[in-house]
Amino acid sequence: MASPIVLSLYYWLKPGIPRKVVFALRKALARRKVKKVSSFWPIDPKAGEPPPGWRGWPGGKRFAFVLTHDVETAQGQRKCVKLAQLEMDLGFRSSFNFVAEGYDVDRKLHGFLTENGFEIGVHGLKHSGNMFVPAKRFFSEAPRINHYLRAWGAVGFRAPSMYRDFSLIHYLDILYDSSSFDVDPFEPLGRGLETIFPVFISNSHNSAKGAHVKDTKVDSRETLSGFVELPYTLPQDHTLFFVLGEKDTSIWKRKLHWICEKGGMALLNVHPDYMRFDSGENPSLTYPCELYREFLEHVRSHYEGLFWHALPKEIAAFVKEHLG
Secondary structure (H helix, E strand, O other), rough: OOOOHHHHHHHHHHHHOOHHHHHHHHHHHHHHOOOOOOOOOOOOOHHHOOOOOOOOOHHHHHEEEEEEEEEEEEEHOOOOHHHHHHHHHHOOOOOEEEOOOOOOOOHHHHHHHOOOOEEEEOOOOOOOOOOOOOOHHHHHHHHHHHHHHHOOOOEEEEHHHOOHHHHHHHOOOOOOOOEEEEEOOOOOOOOOOOOOOEEEEEEEOOOOOOOOOOOOOOOOOOOOOOOEOOHHHHHHHHHHHHHOOOOOHHHHHHHHHHHHHHOOOEEEEOOOHHOOOOOOOOOOOOOHHHHHHHHHHHHHHHOOEEEEEEEHHHHHHHHHHHHH
């Protein structure tokens, strides 16, 4: 496994590295790791235990199904309407997380999305490096992040590259954060939350209610009640199709079946940047949107009536009420 210093340097330089090179580097690292992690990825048996006091999902649904998107580039932003339309055609809605100062954010697009039942979130200021190290970087960025949260009417945040420091995230004016995962050894912070359930992270107690969160550092201030942490629990699309070279969605389906059995939350993060809607797009840097469509059709046909399909903010409000 690469050292934290090497990983930090890589993710800092990543925006300036051609995407083809990025995928090649990550493939090389993953190839050395994939066999070593097969006992707990993509399914970690420990992650299926419900949190203390868990009473299930609304309406007696067996599991929750949540769709999110990180829009990393202006090119990805231009594909958002097509991605939203694909989901609407199948009866789904999702959240779109935009990099506030990474490109010219299209506020008309935000209006289109919210008017059609989608959610807007903030995906950091820039998509580069670890925004929490050093801490002074975070404190210089936090006021501007909070500005965009208010301006966009957003209540959710996800840090670039899935870095996180829960003691600092408390300074953001959010209902929920989604900068974590149950298990993902292919991310820079490979240590996951080891749960497929949402977690309420209290600001007034040195613990995370609802799960044993091994990397949680909770601020001791009493001014905020806390936030809900929504880990993604299905592998990210670029990990599946580019880093690991998968040609179908069988891993998503297998993990979803297990999450359904355990009554957890199936939260997926896919990127419009990497999706191919047009035959003219580079096939080595994108995957066909039909893969995503086929997976959503599978969810709809095989699990009809069994899942609560909700936006992240709806999941977070429910969890905060019942576990906060």
